[in-house]
Amino acid sequence: MLFSRVHGLPVLTPGGADRLGTVRALTVDAASRTVTHVRVRRGRLRGEIVLALGAVEAAGPDGLVVRPPDGGPSGAPPHHDLLGSRVLTECGEERGTVLDAAFDPADGRIEAVLTTFGEVPGDRLLGLGDHALVVRSGRAHHL
Structure with a gap:
């Protein structure tokens, strides 16, 4: 979805x-x-x-x-919008902006993220914050 x-x-x-x-x-x-x-x-x-x-x-x-909410504490983590996020590799290289993402609604697993530079497989996601979505570059790290 x-x-x-x-x-x-x-x-x-x-x-x-x-x-x-x-x-x-x-x-x-x-x-x-x-x-x-x-x-x-x-x-x-x-x-x-x-x-x-x-x-x-x-x-x-x-x-x-x-299921209706029970009114108890949600324990929800802080929210950062994935859609529209800037995409950076762990080396700091710009990889566009997030346009959309596909996920499995049954277990929530992110299957892929569609960016302005193309598709990023879900297994390359590293972190998401206010500044950017950080992804593994898929190649050797820069020294």
């Missing part, structure tokens, strides 16, 4: 009983190469809730079905 296709999807409880909001963003742990949380916009004045990816029971082109 592509990040761009998930953004803005409705987030529903099982049976469609309640609409929690819409997907605002996905939180990525680049070191483990996985999507860890879904950030749900509840409305203009109602703020945002953060759900662990494990709360997602089903994902498709029409929306996400999630």
Whole structure:
């Protein structure tokens, strides 16, 4: 599933009983190469809730079905937007900007990141912060 296709999807409880909001963003742990949380916009004045990816029971082109939040602490890590991030290698070489990313909604594994320079396999992700997405260059390190 592509990040761009998930953004803005409705987030529903099982049976469609309640609409929690819409997907605002996905939180990525680049070191483990996985999507860890879904950030749900509840409305203009109602703020945002953060759900662990494990709360997602089903994902498709029409929306996400999630177990309702229990109101406890989410324990969500800090969020850095993957889409639009600058891409750098571990040697500091510029590798474009993130356009999109493909992930497996069942386990959150990042399969590939599409950049303005081409596709980067998910197994080359090293870190994501405010400044950039850092990827392994795939060749010998510079001295």
